[in-house]
Amino acid sequence: MKICLDPGHGGRDPGAIGPAGTKEAVINLAIAQKTARILRSAGIDTVLSRESDVEFGPNEMTDLRKRVETINATGADYVISIHADASTSPSANGCSFYTLPGQGLGDILATGIHDRVKESFPSLAIRTDYSDGDPDKEANYYVLRWTTASALLIECAFISNPQEEAMLNTTAFQENMALAIAKGIGDTIGKPVSPGSNQDAWAKEKQAIIEWGLLHGLINPKSDGDYEHAIVSLTILYRYHTKFKAVK
Ligand SMILES: [Zn+2]
Structure with a gap:
C-alpha cells in the first residue's frame, strides 16, 4: 500500500496568493511534508509528487500532464492533492474535499479524512455536500x-480570507492538519496513526486557541506576530468560553 501526497502548484505557479502575500x-x-513525516513514522509507504518549490512543466497544461505522469509513475494506491482555497469574497471560509463524480475508493478516503479534520478543528467550517450520501464534493x-490511483483533493482553508491565511501560516495549524490527514489515511487503509503521537496536549490546545482567536478577531495576524505575547490572556478567554459553553 503506497500513498502519494501531491502539494498543489509550485515554482512558476504560486497558486492563489493571500491578502498578506502568502x-x-x-x-x-x-502541509504535505508534515503529513509525509507522520505517515512514514507510522510505517506507511509515502511519496511526494514534489519535494521543493518547483513546477512540472513550462505552462499550465504541460505542468498538469507532467504532474499526473509523476504521480502515476510512483505506483501509489491513493493520491491526496493538497491545496488552499480562494474566493473573490474575503469572508469565504472553510475546508472542502473533492473527488470525481460517482462513488469509489476516493470517496471512502475523503470520508475518513473529513471525520478526522472535523474532530481536530472545532472552529473550522467544513464545506460538505451530503447529496450523494458522503461529505465530499464532486469535481x-x-x-x-487522470491519476490511476484513487484520488482526493483537499482545500484546507481559504487563503483569500485574512483570518484563515494567518491560520494557514502557523506551524500549529499545518501540523494539526497534517495529523488529521494522516489519521484519516490510516483509518482508511487499516493502519492506525497513533493519536497525539506528534503533538503533546498543550501544543494541541494552543493550536485550537490560536485558531479560535484568529477566527473571532481577538488577535491580529498583522500586528500580533507569532501570538506569543497574547497566548496567556487568550488561553484564559478560551478556557472560560469553552467552560461557559459546556455549562450552557
Ligand atoms: Zn490550488
Missing part, C-alpha cells in the same frame, strides 16, 4: 481524472 504553493508543500479536476 503563496498557496508554499503552504501546500509544508472533474484534472488531477482527480
